[in-house]
Amino acid sequence: MIIQDLPLRDLFDQLRKSGLPLGVGEYELLLKSLIAGFGIADQNALARLCKTLWVKSLEEAQIFDYHFAEVMKQAIASETAVSSQTSSAKTEPQTTPETPKFPASNPPIAPDSEPTQLLPTPASNPEPAPIPSLSEPTEPALPPVVEIEDEIQVAKSAFLSASSSDEIADAGFLLTSDYLPVTKRQMKQAWRYLRRPVREGPCTELDVEATANQIARQGILLEPVLVPRRINRSELVLLIDQDGSMVPFHSLAERLMETALRGGRLGKTGIYYFHNCPVDYLYRDPGHQEAETFEQVLSRLSPTRSSVLIFSDGGAARGSDNNDRLELTEAFLNRFKQRVRYMAWLNPVPKSRWPETTAGKIDRSIPMFECDRPGLQDAIGVLRGRPTNFAGGAK
Amino acid sequence: MFNEASKPLKYTGTVQPPKGDRDENGQPLYPYLPNDELVEAVNLAITLERPLLVKGEPGCGKTKLARAVAYELNLPYIPWNIKSTSLAQDGIYTYDAVGRLRDAQLASAGRITDSEEIKRIEDPKTYREWGPLGQAFQSETRAVLLIDEIDKADIDFPNDLLLELDERRFIVPETKEQIFSLDKSPIIFITSNDEKDLPDAFLRRCLFHYLKFPRQERLSEILTNRFDKSPDEPLVQAAIERFLELRKIMQEEKGDAGKKVSTSELIDWFDILRRHPVDEVIAKLNGQLPYLGTLLKSWDDHCIYLRQFKREEEENE
Numbered sequence: 001m002i003i004q005d006l007p008l009r010d011l012f013d014q015l016r017k018s019g020l021p022l023g024v025g026e027y028e029l030l031l032k033s034l035i036a037g038f039g040i041a042d043q044n045a046l047a048r049l050c051k052t053l054w055v056k057s058l059e060e061a062q063i064f065d066y067h068f069a070e071v072m073k074q075a076i077a078s079e080t081a082v083s084s085q086t087s088s089a090k091t092e093p094q095t096t097p098e099t100p101k102f103p104a105s106n107p108p109i110a111p112d113s114e115p116t117q118l119l120p121t122p123a124s125n126p127e128p129a130p131i132p133s134l135s136e137p138t139e140p141a142l143p144p145v146v147e148i149e150d151e152i153q154v155a156k157s158a159f160l161s162a163s164s165s166d167e168i169a170d171a172g173f174l175l176t177s178d179y180l181p182v183t184k185r186q187m188k189q190a191w192r193y194l195r196r197p198v199r200e201g202p203c204t205e206l207d208v209e210a211t212a213n214q215i216a217r218q219g220i221l222l223e224p225v226l227v228p229r230r231i232n233r234s235e236l237v238l239l240i241d242q243d244g245s246m247v248p249f250h251s252l253a254e255r256l257m258e259t260a261l262r263g264g265r266l267g268k269t270g271i272y273y274f275h276n277c278p279v280d281y282l283y284r285d286p287g288h289q290e291a292e293t294f295e296q297v298l299s300r301l302s303p304t305r306s307s308v309l310i311f312s313d314g315g316a317a318r319g320s321d322n323n324d325r326l327e328l329t330e331a332f333l334n335r336f337k338q339r340v341r342y343m344a345w346l347n348p349v350p351k352s353r354w355p356e357t358t359a360g361k362i363d364r365s366i367p368m369f370e371c372d373r374p375g376l377q378d379a380i381g382v383l384r385g386r387p388t389n390f391a392g393g394a395k
Numbered sequence: 396m397f398n399e400a401s402k403p404l405k406y407t408g409t410v411q412p413p414k415g416d417r418d419e420n421g422q423p424l425y426p427y428l429p430n431d432e433l434v435e436a437v438n439l440a441i442t443l444e445r446p447l448l449v450k451g452e453p454g455c456g457k458t459k460l461a462r463a464v465a466y467e468l469n470l471p472y473i474p475w476n477i478k479s480t481s482l483a484q485d486g487i488y489t490y491d492a493v494g495r496l497r498d499a500q501l502a503s504a505g506r507i508t509d510s511e512e513i514k515r516i517e518d519p520k521t522y523r524e525w526g527p528l529g530q531a532f533q534s535e536t537r538a539v540l541l542i543d544e545i546d547k548a549d550i551d552f553p554n555d556l557l558l559e560l561d562e563r564r565f566i567v568p569e570t571k572e573q574i575f576s577l578d579k580s581p582i583i584f585i586t587s588n589d590e591k592d593l594p595d596a597f598l599r600r601c602l603f604h605y606l607k608f609p610r611q612e613r614l615s616e617i618l619t620n621r622f623d624k625s626p627d628e629p630l631v632q633a634a635i636e637r638f639l640e641l642r643k644i645m646q647e648e649k650g651d652a653g654k655k656v657s658t659s660e661l662i663d664w665f666d667i668l669r670r671h672p673v674d675e676v677i678a679k680l681n682g683q684l685p686y687l688g689t690l691l692k693s694w695d696d697h698c699i700y701l702r703q704f705k706r707e708e709e710e711n712e
Contacts, residue, residue: 021595021598021599023599025599026599029443029445032443033439033442033443036442036443038435038438038439038442045435048432048435049435049439051603052435052436052439052602052603052604053439053602055603056448056593056598056601056603057450057603058450058605061605185595188592188594192550192594206492206493208492211493211496215496220500221496221497221500224493224496229480232549262591262592
């Protein structure tokens with residue numbers, strides 16, 4: 001195999017579309033390794049090399065394997081097509097638009113700066129979706145693992161939402177049964193901002209300024225002034241609405257939960273479930289088996305450190321306007337507000353559909369945000385106690 | 396073992412310490428038998444001068460890899476064991492400000508009069524102590540730096556290391572020193588137990604390798620090479636077979652995510668077995684496994700095994 005003929009650019013683009021955090025530097029790294037003599041023995045060696053360079057977890061390895069097989073299959077098909085063509089009709093190699101053109105003709109490092117753009121930034125092409133073009137004549141077969149499909153869809157829908165401003169619901173079609181406007185990576189990035197550093201624990205850090213002050217006062221160093229280290233003491237309670245109108249958003253809720261737990265920054269994460277609107281009880285499990293009363297949950301919250309994030313559609317998914325629900329929700333919010341300072345509401349339904357529903361009314365008593373990237377960031381901003389554009393009660 | 400400056404470094408995984416050899420700290424050295432993919436990844440990390448992030452099941456030899464590479468290439472080995480309180484700064488240097496203050500006071504009080512001593516305490520460098528990363532950057536030859544269990548530290552820790560890992564330089568403001576490591580950049584291994592996700596900006600700079608569980612032949616090689624006195628072949632085979640059976644049971648019961656018996660536990664277990672007469676042990680291996688405590692570390696695991704064992708016995712009867 002000749003390096004120039006390998007569809008590495010294709011592979012690279014496909015992986016980026018699937019959400020792997022790759023930049024042009026990673027591509028150069030691959031070329032550098034190939035020149036250094038790695039990964040040129042056979043196809044497996046190449047796959048191993050690409051994996052070592054580009055893949056950072058087992059999940060990504062699955063995505064990689066899938067795309068590598070796809071790209072290689074196409075490459076071999078096109079190679080045979082091209083060779084048969086050139087042998088029969090050598091005179092007109094350019095006039096065969098059906099023949100898939102692979103970046104074999106491209107120089108390895110394309111001069112255009114396109115690949116340096118990060119995935120979520122709006123792509124330069126005005127088309128909203130990566131429509132299979134002529135260069136992809138064979139639509140990929142069904143992926144072998146569902147999870148892969150899932151991850152690809154996340155990236156695709158994030159891509160969609162990025163390229164067609166924020167009107168994802170009006171984009172006309174969605175390929176996926178799940179609505180996933182935020183990728184896991186974006187969630188993780190957002191969670192990292194949720195922090196409340198507190199000096200706590202044994203005194204181990206030298207406070208230089210205080211020590212200098214003390215020497216100035218006393219004229220001699222008697223003992224250094226030590227302070228405890230800063231640690232993150234932010235505690236998050238996630239209240240998740242389950243079942244009913246929330247069924248389409250279960251996987252989104254799960255992602256939210258998973259990234260909050262594994263994001264690592266939270267001092268303590270509590271996750272509770274409810275259905276439609278919490279009344280007296282919250283549940284520790286999605287099946288609503290282990291109940292806890294509001295009092296029990298509230299007693300565990302710290303007034304200064306805890307923050308509460310509610311994930312629910314607030315009736316916006318079905319477009320219902322229910323006064324009972326509104327009253328119950330407000331009663332529940334009031335009880336929590338007496339105990340916790342920072343609360344926010346994340347609504348998976350786009351904002352354009354809140355008016356005339358219960359959600360639109362709840363929006364007046366608690367900061368409510370759409371579940372996209374800016375919304376998640378704003379919600380976390382509220383949980384940190386930062387002012388946002390929220391105009392509570394202004395309507 | 397030959398380390399000529401002109402020759403590029405290449406790890407083969409074939410040079411092993413002689414049996415009973417010990418390192419400079421008196422720790423015993425053991426052979427490390429990597430598979431070809433791992434060797435390739437290590438060489439890639441050496442050539443591209445990027446850190447190699449190693450993940451894998453607990454007890455599969457993530458930490459030992461760095462030691463083995465350092466041994467074969469005859470390079471200095473600098474381990475940095477991360478704790479939950481570790482700060483990135485500590486890895487580069489620490490500065491004893493209190494000590495400097497104390498000495499300055501003693502000098503001004505006339506308690507230190509020796510001119511040599513005064514010269515020493517006037518130099519701010521006296522109070523600066525290099526951390527593992529600081530040492531590795533200044534090593535005369537390329538050093539092998541191990542950053543062990545990076546996921547234990549605060550989530551900001553990896554991001555705090557980005558500049559140092561990227562540009563291989565750092566500044567000590569207290570002494571106004573600037574340290575470069577241009578041609579002798581350390582070979583860096585990072586291990587993670589996946590307790591926390593690492594930030595993408597950090598991952599982007601690393602190469603990644605997932606250590607797979609060794610195959611049966613490789614396991615028997617590991618056991619044969621591990622001990623001073625090579626154990627009997629039939630004993631090794633019997634032990635490994637039973638061990639793999641146990642691992643399979645655990646895999647079926649607990650799925651891929653649960654903790655399974657690992658290579659390091661196999662070595663411990665076998666270390667006890669080999670101390671007994673071979674015939675006796677092989678007879679024991681055919682019944683309920685002896686010394687289960689070295690293999691199964693939780694009551695649940697014991698129950699899983701005992702249930703399975705009982706079922707098999709009933710079937711045999």
